[in-house]
Amino acid sequence: METIFVIKVGGNIIDHPDSLNQLLDAFAALDAPKILVHGGGKIASAIGKSMGIEPVYHEGRRITDEATLDLVTMVYAGLVNKKLVAALQSRQCNAIGLCGADANILLAQKRTAASIDYGFAGDIRSDGVNTSWLIQQLQNGICPILAPITHDGKGQLLNTNADTIARETAQALAQSANVQLVYGFEKQGVLRDPANEASAIPSINRSQYEELKAEGVISGGMIPKLDNAFKAIDCGVTKVSIGYAQHLSELINAQTGTQII
Amino acid sequence: METIFVIKVGGNIIDHPDSLNQLLDAFAALDAPKILVHGGGKIASAIGKSMGIEPVYHEGRRITDEATLDLVTMVYAGLVNKKLVAALQSRQCNAIGLCGADANILLAQKRTAASIDYGFAGDIRSDGVNTSWLIQQLQNGICPILAPITHDGKGQLLNTNADTIARETAQALAQSANVQLVYGFEKQGVLRDPANEASAIPSINRSQYEELKAEGVISGGMIPKLDNAFKAIDCGVTKVSIGYAQHLSELINAQTGTQII
Secondary structure (H helix, E strand, O other): OOOEEEEEEOHHHHHOHHHHHHHHHHHHHOOOOEEEEEOOOOHHHHHHHHOOOOOEEEOOEEEEOHHHHHHHHHHHHHHHHHHHHHHHHOOOOOEEEEOOOHHHOEEEEEOOOOOOOOEOEEEEEEEEEOHHHHHHHHHOOOEEEEOOEEEOOOOOEEEOOHHHHHHHHHHHHOOOOOEEEEEEEOOOOOEOOOOOHHHEOOEEOHHHHHHHHHOOOOOOOHHHHHHHHHHHHHOOOOEEEEEEHHHHHHHHOOOOOEEEO | OOOEEEEEEOHHHHHOHHHHHHHHHHHHHOOOOEEEEEOOOOHHHHHHHHOOOOOEEEOOEEEEOHHHHHHHHHHHHHHHHHHHHHHHHOOOOOEEEEOOOHHHOEEEEEOOOOOOOOEOEEEEEEEEEOHHHHHHHHHOOOEEEEOOEEEOOOOOEEEOOHHHHHHHHHHHHOOOOOEEEEEEEOOOOOEOOOOOHHHEOOEEOHHHHHHHHHOOOOOOOHHHHHHHHHHHHHOOOOEEEEEEHHHHHHHHOOOOOEEEO
16 A cells, blocks of 8 residues: 555644644645544633633643543534534545444553543553554545544444544554654744744754754654654654644655754 | 444433333343434523524424524534443443444435425435445444434535434345344333323334324324334334333333334
């Protein structure tokens, strides 16, 4: 099979109609088997607030309680996912919106830890990605659009990080195809200076990553994203790119953004 | 292909955990190609109320304005649909939750009428049901679970009555297979006396229907349901049954409920 593209798009893109439309145009135009994984953006918090659902934290970490799980299931797997699918269909892209329970594509287990109860947070099981069904759809020209919700196979939906879903899906597909993973977000790439978009680092290997982390150049939310990126490379994904979601074709062709090597 | 079952389940069943679990047990146990079409129940109204979304009426008819469309998309295609899918997966039923935009399975057009603006209400187009994709899934043992949301192919999601979706899907599939349509709800069947569950009419043909309608025995919400049922029979659906959703196998075998003949 030709190279499969797994493209993660962050919440900041979803929130802005102009950048979202550019991303959707670029995704629809990409002539290859492709999967989109999306986050939710601020709309979940806004809807939660209007419903009186307050975020729950434990030692600084957001906890997925039952009300929050219902909220993200509604907003991510319902509102955001179906609007993306309808928008892609209008671009002649035959999209299908799914969460991990659908066709059992992403089987997870509730995260357990000694110190913290994460609530309904799920970690994808080894062999938890139903690659055969996904590949069948891709071969039929259908593009799965994945919301960041998984299930445990026992009737429980679970909240799973979208970056992680993109990595796990890419890794699993890499067992039987070339896979390119793209983390599209609202920045030019991995920035040397967070205030300067022109400071994107064109390529980064693991030892450079460790150095930049030690220096404090890479910090915060970029750390789990890069951890996912390097893990994907280690697990057989051919290429990983990070950069502006809207510049999808340039990212894929390494003309912009940061390439993980 | 063996007989395909299209099973519509009403909102009242969705609202009650006991009846819902019985329905899901019976659906999972049905050893045949099968599709479930669901309504939303009271939860959409309750969530809408908590968000301050007020129902909009025009000349006594509920209008789907933009806020209501977002609400039903979230609740029906998100919360209700994904909970049903996860619950069926736990019963070893390989369900896939979909709205009409997904894989372009239900293409509709916005309803237009001279007198009333129905808002974002959709009528399924002739040839609007993507039967080839549905049949491929059914042949792979996958059970589509359809939320009552369609799309117009131009990027707009639309609200479509679940009874109608069930009928249109059944009719379209009937062009290439035997199809049995079941309208499952909270009553024993078409009742001669609405106050008496024992008064279900075992079978009804069109002339009997017209008589009972003229006598006022059949009225209100049963009229569009029976109109759908007779239309399905006229359009090639082999059997239509109406009755307790939970008694699915008995309904299918005409041991209970009302059979449309």
